[in-house]
Amino acid sequence: MRRTPLTFQPSLPPQPLSPLDGRYRGAVTGLADFLSEAGLNRARVEVEVEWLIALTDRSLFETSPLSDADKERLRALYRDFGQAEIDWLAEKEAVTQHDVKAIEYLVRDRLSALGLDSIAELTHFACTSEDINSASYALTVKRAVEEVWLPALDVVIAKLRELAAEHADAAMLSRTHGQPATPSTMGKEIAVFAWRLERVRAQIASSDYLAKFSGATGTWSAHLAADPDADWPTISREYIEGLGLGFNLLTTQIESHDWQVELYDRVRHAGGILHNLATDIWTYISLGYFAQIPVAGATGSSTMPHKINPIRFENAEANLEISGALLASLGQTLVTSRLQRDLTDSTTQRNIGVAFGHSLLAIDNLRRGLNAISLSRDVLLADLDVNWEVLAEAIQTVIRAEVVAGRSSITDPYALLKELTRGHRVGAAELAKFVDGLEIGDAAKQRLLALTPASYTGIAEQLAK
Incomplete structure (x- = not known):
């Protein structure tokens, strides 16, 4: 007799689809301040507000500079950006079907509330969405890397340096092709990883973060139509550099994203080194060179009570592989845009946070794993003997x-x-x-x-x- 298929009606409350927003949120929450949709929108508000201030500071179109008090009240829109603004933008975007246009309306709304309607038309003045987006992504990625990702990497590098010094004299059998080889010390082998990471870290720390601000196709056409006597390239450069970013003079409608490709390749390179570290420490644990320090109350295996599984290093491996794949995809997609603009970069860039999130989660696992191992010098000596x-x-x-x-x-x-x-x-x-x-x-x-x-x-x- 044929059974009637059961139908299942989901009854769960709304759940995060990504483990980064669920199970692992605590390890990556710092990135959400910058690389989430809300983080991006806050940066967009900042870019719009600062452009308006830059225009009035130069008294363009017979305007007068805003008072310091008005500037501070206007800047509060992004400095105090919170749930109210997030909800306001969501409601507005549902109508506009355009994320950056919703940002423009939010700034106009604040201007009206401050009694500054006379300069409302300078909001988003002569800008294409990609002027706002290029600066906003550069700001958010720069801040995420410098304030969250690099400090986390630095903790791992510092721990490696500590372990290298501690075990500098701990002679061990090397293995080349998996076979016994000329001895080294555990400290020296760990120092190799610290040196490799320090080198790539320096490259990442010196990365360019570029933005364009030259209008619909990178020609300042609308700007010059409005004021042919203004030096718009210089005004745009000074504005972008004032945000702490590099200025890309020669672009299409979009900033070409080459700096992002370069950065993500370097972060992926660092991830490859970290992956190598994870697999090597895992192997040293399996050889008995490192013992894992038990955590009170923790379970190693659901059926074998004696086990302490090297889960921190295994989790790091998996997350670095996911991050590396996403970073490679970002680089492959962002390097190309059809003619003056297509929209593939928009969807792609919304996954920057996911790529960095899995990388940061891996770094957190490595940090925790490295703090929970102890060198078994007697095992090293027995192997040598x-x-x-x-x-x-x-x-x-x-x-x-x-x-x-x-x-x-x-x-x-x-x-x-x-x-x-x-x-x-x-x-x-x-x-x-x-x-x-x-x-x-x-x-x-x-x-x-x-x-x-x-x-x-x-x-x-x-x-x-």
Whole structure:
């Protein structure tokens, strides 16, 4: 008998679709002040208000500069931007079907309330929406990067530097291609990640944030029609630079977004390094090099009570992969706009916050994970002690030097050590006997006999500091 399919009527209250706005909101809430729709609209209000002030400050069209009191009351529209303004704009946009036009009406409304109707027509004067948007996105992304994302990255870099110094002398077996290799120290290996991140961080910190303010197709045509004697390119430059942004003189209707492509590629690069860090720490944990510090009351596995899963590093991996994919998509889409303008950038840029959100969430997981691991030095030393064959590199290199110096006639030192060690476990006694029988100078022989896997770390300790 065929069953009638059950119908399901959702009964949940409104729920966030994205985990960034639900489960993980606490870790990324700082970004929402800038990269949310409300954050963007607040910046748009700021750009509109400051343009109006810039025009009146120059007494254009026979206006007079606003009083300091009027400027402050007008600036309060974006400085005190809150739920009332968010709701007002939502209601207005439902009518206008245009987000930037709704912003213009909000500013006009405030002007009327302040008794400044005489300059209302200077609101959004000679602007295309992309004048407002380019400046607003540049402001919000700049502030999000400088005030939220970079400080979070700095915490991780500082922790890596701390761990590198703490474990600078902790000799460990390296692994190249997953196989035992010339020893290093844990501190030096961690320092590598700190250095890589510091380098990319400096590139991100020096990023350009550009805006255009040149009208419908980047020609100042409407501006010149209204006042052909004004130096509009200079006025626009001074205005944009006054916002703390770089000015893009030569554009179509849109600012070309190249600075965004460059920035997102750098952030994605940093994410790749962080991903590498997460996978390496995960592997060190699996080898027993790092022990995870238990959290009281936490559950590692739903069925295996003994486990502490490395979830912070696994979550970081996944979020960095999501962020990297979104950042790559942003760069691929934003670099192109059909002729003077198409709308693909609008939808794309509304996902900037999602890309940075997953990146920030990953950084938060790494921070928490790095603060909950403890180095097991005894495990590192035990691993070294069963891999004496890694000294083969040192021995064959010393023999080569002795041959060149005329103190040895051994031919093909590499082959000699390969025969001894490749595919074999070689212990301390066996290696000492081999070295003792070599035809090399006494000083070289004594250096090799004194060498152990734990001491064969070169200048790793100094590099870590």
